[in-house]
Amino acid sequence: MVRAGLTTERLVRAGAELADEVGFEQVTLSALARRFDVKVASLYSHLKNSGDLKTRIAQLALRELADRAADALAGRAGKDALTAFADVYRDYARAHPGRYAATRHPLTPEAAAASAGGRHAAMTRAILRGYDLAEPDQTHAVRLLGSVFHGYVSLELAGGFSHSAPDSQESWTRILDALDATLRNWPGD
Amino acid sequence: MVRAGLTTERLVRAGAELADEVGFEQVTLSALARRFDVKVASLYSHLKNSGDLKTRIAQLALRELADRAADALAGRAGKDALTAFADVYRDYARAHPGRYAATRHPLTPEAAAASAGGRHAAMTRAILRGYDLAEPDQTHAVRLLGSVFHGYVSLELAGGFSHSAPDSQESWTRILDALDATLRNWPGD
DNA sequence: CTCATTTGCCTAAATGCTTTAGGTATCTCC
DNA sequence: GGAGATACCTAAAGCATTTAGGCAAATGAG
Numbered sequence: 001m002v003r004a005g006l007t008t009e010r011l012v013r014a015g016a017e018l019a020d021e022v023g024f025e026q027v028t029l030s031a032l033a034r035r036f037d038v039k040v041a042s043l044y045s046h047l048k049n050s051g052d053l054k055t056r057i058a059q060l061a062l063r064e065l066a067d068r069a070a071d072a073l074a075g076r077a078g079k080d081a082l083t084a085f086a087d088v089y090r091d092y093a094r095a096h097p098g099r100y101a102a103t104r105h106p107l108t109p110e111a112a113a114a115s116a117g118g119r120h121a122a123m124t125r126a127i128l129r130g131y132d133l134a135e136p137d138q139t140h141a142v143r144l145l146g147s148v149f150h151g152y153v154s155l156e157l158a159g160g161f162s163h164s165a166p167d168s169q170e171s172w173t174r175i176l177d178a179l180d181a182t183l184r185n186w187p188g189d
Numbered sequence: 190m191v192r193a194g195l196t197t198e199r200l201v202r203a204g205a206e207l208a209d210e211v212g213f214e215q216v217t218l219s220a221l222a223r224r225f226d227v228k229v230a231s232l233y234s235h236l237k238n239s240g241d242l243k244t245r246i247a248q249l250a251l252r253e254l255a256d257r258a259a260d261a262l263a264g265r266a267g268k269d270a271l272t273a274f275a276d277v278y279r280d281y282a283r284a285h286p287g288r289y290a291a292t293r294h295p296l297t298p299e300a301a302a303a304s305a306g307g308r309h310a311a312m313t314r315a316i317l318r319g320y321d322l323a324e325p326d327q328t329h330a331v332r333l334l335g336s337v338f339h340g341y342v343s344l345e346l347a348g349g350f351s352h353s354a355p356d357s358q359e360s361w362t363r364i365l366d367a368l369d370a371t372l373r374n375w376p377g378d
Numbered sequence: 379c380t381c382a383t384t385t386g387c388c389t390a391a392a393t394g395c396t397t398t399a400g401g402t403a404t405c406t407c408c
Numbered sequence: 409g410g411a412g413a414t415a416c417c418t419a420a421a422g423c424a425t426t427t428a429g430g431c432a433a434a435t436g437a438g
Binding site: 003004005006038039041042045046 | 416417
């Protein structure tokens with residue numbers, strides 16, 4: 001009986017790949033066990049349960065996304081930083097739809113605290129340093145950016161913008177232009 | 190043996206209520222059968238399968254949302270129409286989180302064609318008539334509005350803006366102000 | 379009113395995912 | 409080489425989905 005060499009790490013990584021292939025919601029311990037040619041019960045030595053797997057995939061995806069965003073932000077400011085950051089989100093979602101869906105998986109407060117969520121928030125605020133926004137407008141702007149990025153990416157992923165002119169890339173560019181303009185001229189009270 | 194009086198209509202309506210209570214993803218034929226005190230197999234006379242139920246709940250929610258939006262838009266234009274429309278989305282999502290989640294359920298092309306999706310698109314374009322946008326900018330703006338509304342509402346529903354100042358309502362208002370300004374001063378090429 | 383038909387709901391059973399309990403085989407390292 | 413830890417297993421129970429086939433209640437025609 002040759003051991004499969006399971007570890008939590010490998011299982012989560014394979015789970016993330018599975019998510020990209022079949023969708024995050026379809027990630028199941030059974031499918032994961034099949035992939036390692038192992039009985040389902042064996043996974044329970046490495047994962048608490050199926051929810052644990054999903055939580056770990058979510059945390060992995062948040063980490064990967066934050067890493068890429070940090071790279072993209074290095075040495076950039078203003079609109080340059082804004083578009084680089086936005087593109088990281090969109091590109092990641094298109095390259096890894098299952099992982100991106102995982103980043104929207106609800107986390108318990110503890111799981112959220114152990115995630116890269118905080119880094120995302122910090123980076124968004126870093127971008128806004130290139131614009132002249134004092135609190136509470138800065139927080140409103142953080143929420144606007146989060147809404148537009150997440151909203152656009154998830155509508156695009158759902159196929160909302162395909163098969164209709166103009167090209168989604170064109171809209172994305174123009175929306176980022178508009179967002180930049182909005183941040184430069186944030187309306188006062 | 191008294192009959193329960195099942196109909197597709199009643200089942201879908203109850204399914205929507207169930208979605209609001211336990212979440213759209215947790216809507217199951219078993220749970221629905223329990224609610225009517227009926228065996229699961231009995232539902233198959235009225236629904237093709239569990240996917241059929243979810244599709245029908247999605248269509249119901251899209252219809253309800255379109256009806257409310259149409260009411261809200263009547264007699265309004267410009268920013269007034271924009272905020273009324275936006276508020277309908279947000280209020281519906283907060284009052285009926287399960288139904289709102291259902292509106293994001295992927296539909297087959299046929300199911301989408303039979304849905305109120307077209308009315309939503311038409312209403313969004315109607316709002317933009319209050320602003321001076323020619324194609325293709327109008328389409329970019331439609332996509333921006335969709336992204337912001339959906340993105341904000343889903344982040345808020347996921348708890349993203351709770352337990353932190355400023356109030357979510359405040360951000361919503363200021364984001365709509367910013368959106369109105371963006372549409373009035375849409376950046377040219 | 380009665381009988382035939384349709385319709386509504388049932389039982390039964392197969393399949394698949396999740397989870398726990400407890401066992402055997404394989405590695406590690408002294 | 410043997411002790412102990414670790415990796416993976418079998419077995420079984422619980423719950424959701426789906427299909428097949430059956431009895432009973434409603435419906436309507438004569």
